[in-house]
Amino acid sequence: MRRNLQLKRRGSNSGFSLIELLLAMIVLAVGLLGGMIVILTAIASNARNRFDTAAVALAHSTMDRIIVLTASAAIQQTQITDCNGTVHAMKTDANSGAPLVDLSGISNGLQAIDFSKDPVDGYQMLYTLCATGAADGLPTGNPQVYDVRWNVSDVVNKANGGSTELIIVAAKNVTEVGNGLQNQSRFFAVPVTLRALRGN
Secondary structure, eight states: OHHHHHHHHHHHTOOOOHHHHHHHHHHHHHHHHHHHHHHHHHHHHHHHHHHHHHHHHHHHHHHHHHHTSOTTOSOOEEEEEOTTOOEEEEEOOTTEESOEEEOTTSTTOSEEEOTTSOOOTTSEEEEEEOOOOOOSSSOOOOOEEEEEEEEEEEEEOGGGTOOEEEEEEEEEEOOSSOSSOTTGGGSOOOOEEEEEEEOO
8 A cells, every 4th residue: 555655656746758848849949930030020121111211311312402493493403422422413304204103093192103114314313322330340231222213294284384393202222232131132122202392
């Protein structure tokens, strides 16, 4: 009787079996892999958001340079210089510019810049944003190249006494290697598009 009692006590105090330990390790590995995928997705999303923010700022800067020239100005050209010192000439003549694509099925606008078509000289630039700012000797990152295109079209025909034009500016990152995101071209990115009216 004493022996049966000792066997029962020993059975109740026994540890994990090898199969239970193996199953616990598999569950832990699956959880860790899932966490790693979430972290990698968050890093890629953060890099894309940073590129989109820079594209918005660049498109806004380009739009400002175009709008400052009134629709009735005699000279419809300006220029912008990127961080490499490249001077990009910008034409802003009415009813000219980058080809448009019809987006009549989309509620936020009827037309947008068509990046699948060849660029038009004077209405497109490959603008480089340099990675600067690190003063502690750490790597500063990779320069980013943005494809910026614009179109100018009459809203009110000048022949009828009006001089209002619709300006459409779009920008997208075209660099293959990003800061914190390698081979970023595999991620689909919608170009940032801004619209504004220009008058006298």
